[in-house]
Amino acid sequence: SQKIEQNSEALNIQEGKTATLTCNYTNYSPAYLQWYRQDPGRGPVFLLLIRENEKEKRKERLKVTFDTTLKQSLFHITASQPADSATYLCALLWDSSASKIIFGSGTRLSIRP
């Protein structure tokens, strides 16, 4: 079955630096890969989607890459701020019919002032 692995340890970054989070998967590549942010006591919030034929996607201070050869996605937050502190989840979808998505276990990110 498909396995998704994210940085198991929490990531602590100095404010202003770039935070880089990793999402690795096994078996066959998904058609779509999403990144979500989750704050304590809240549901995940959608950030970005990248398709398998796209290498990179940007949105403001966020950048996502998708390497189907390495079976890996990287999620970057540039000029990080304490308000970026949260858990970040990657999620994989294998078809365009908006059926179920499979989540990784998440990486907790802390940005210290």
Add this chain to the structure above:
Amino acid sequence: GAGVSQSPRYKVAKRGQDVALRCDPISGHVSLFWYQQALGQGPEFLTYFQNEAQLDKSGLPSDRFFAERPEGSVSTLKIQRTQQEDSAVYLCASTTKQGLRINYGYTFGSGTRLTVV
């Protein structure tokens, strides 16, 4: 409302009790999903509806779990004879059928935290 609404926010149940968790999706959203999230873990898929049809229930852990969406809008997740291992946050999400094509993503509610004592 503008978002996905779940109720109750917190539920404490005695072992063996039945519970019902409610989800009000965004109006017009065709697809509705239920996920279970244990502490420190990512959400795990339970079941998926397209309108009133339950198209995938492969993630339901046992026949004690039952979900319905009779009119294609509000959905209820029912857990019978609750056990301690059912303690988790239950998340509901909705999306348009065409959601992925417009980079829309899934919209999640804040979840119901179920504690079985």
